[in-house]
């Protein structure tokens with residue numbers, strides 16, 4: 001099995017010079033080589049030194065010297081050493097690494113949209129404004145909220161914007177309040193957001209099902225609580241079934257319910273946060289709505305909210321005149337101000353809208369059902385070998401722990417690295433923190449039964465290896481160009497650019 005899967009996914013045969021010292025392979029420069037050839041000068045020569053004055057370089061720049069084909073081969077080769085969703089399953093939990101349909105790319109490249117300059121007068125930009133307006137309407141419908149801004153450039157940026165809205169509203173009520181409640185299962189960006197917005201973070205313990213402990217919540221919410229930041233489904237892939245009660249408890253004390261909507265892949269077409277008491281939330285277009293991410297493209301983290309937060313939305317806000325034309329409103333005295341240049345990452349808007357329109361309501365609902373089905377299929381096929389710390393039904397992702405394997409000295413990180421040998425991107429390792437040694441798996445709806453079965457086979461085979469030949473797992477990966485990196489040094493002293 002092991003060799004078969006490796007064969008299936010390995011990108012061509014390993015050439016001897018590629019497996020040796022990585023440094024030697026990488027360094028291709030040698031003096032005097034050029035990737036261009038200029039014709040003889042047929043105009044009067046200029047004295048560059050005096051023309052440039054002080055700006056004239058005294059020494060030539062230390063640039064690599066290569067021929068054109070060496071450059072092409074270098075980058076093409078490097079690109080094949082990467083893993084990508086276009087090569088196979090990418091089960092990175094919480095990240096929703098679904099397939100990005102090619103038609104999105106086609107639509108985003110339509111000249112009139114791709115070339116629309118942000119300074120173009122509104123009268124000449126009605127097409128792209130229509131796209132923005134339609135996407136806003138779709139997202140408002142999907143979330144059940146009243147209004148939206150598309151400005152934020154990522155999920156974390158959306159959180160920041162959403163909490164700024166909450167803060168501005170509390171201020172308008174006379175008191176910005178002091179603290180924000182965050183469950184212990186939350187994504188790290190949640191506490192970071194609260195702190196950056198000037199709030200104290202108060203930790204909220206999860207109950208045995210992985211949800212909010214209502215009694216603890218009731219004790220902790222007071223007149224100084226600005227909001228609860230809740231991910232639903234939570235980062236262990238569990239739907240918060242008491243969400244209505246949670247909203248009521250917060251609202252009774254004048255606090256708001258913020259929803260981290262990064263996990264909307266489990267809800268679209270099924271349940272709407274606006275209907276279950278959420279006041280403000282962000283979406284990750286680059287997760288749920290299929291725009292490239294993860295070293296791919298820019299993100300987009302729209303913030304949807306209820307009517308009472310509308311006056312505080314970032315400027316400008318899009319509106320439609322009676323004649324149907326679209327315009328930007330900059331005159332909004334209560335606005336929190338701009339959070340990004342221009343209108344947001346418009347290329348992402350086009351892709352997300354193309355995705356939404358291509359699927360339609362039924363397609364989106366089917367997508368959600370398939371995402372949940374796939375996660376539960378993986379869960380059922382692996383739960384006899386991997387420990388399942390929370391038995392609550394899974395939504396779009398499933399979280400195991402390495403408890404059984406750890407007894408043999410094998411940790412979640414070792415299993416993840418061994419998975420690379422089987423031709424898969426690792427799942428999310430050691431997150432959420434409430435599950436010690438977590439294996440967080442999100443297959444997404446994109447994967448076929450065949451691909452899921454290959455993944456399941458790989459995971460089962462690794463569990464067997466842990467029993468029979470743990471060293472093989474501990475020293476993985478064996479099929480990559482480089483094996484285990486020194487992760488601490490890589491994080492502390494990253495080498496991010498080429499030096500001569």
Ligand SMILES: *Cc1c(COP(=O)(O)O)cnc(C)c1O
Nearest residue numbers: 094154155156187189260262299
């Ligand atoms: C991905 C994610 C975020 C942050 O989104 P970015 O676009 O990476 O900033 C926040 N919360 C959860 C639960 C996420 O999965």
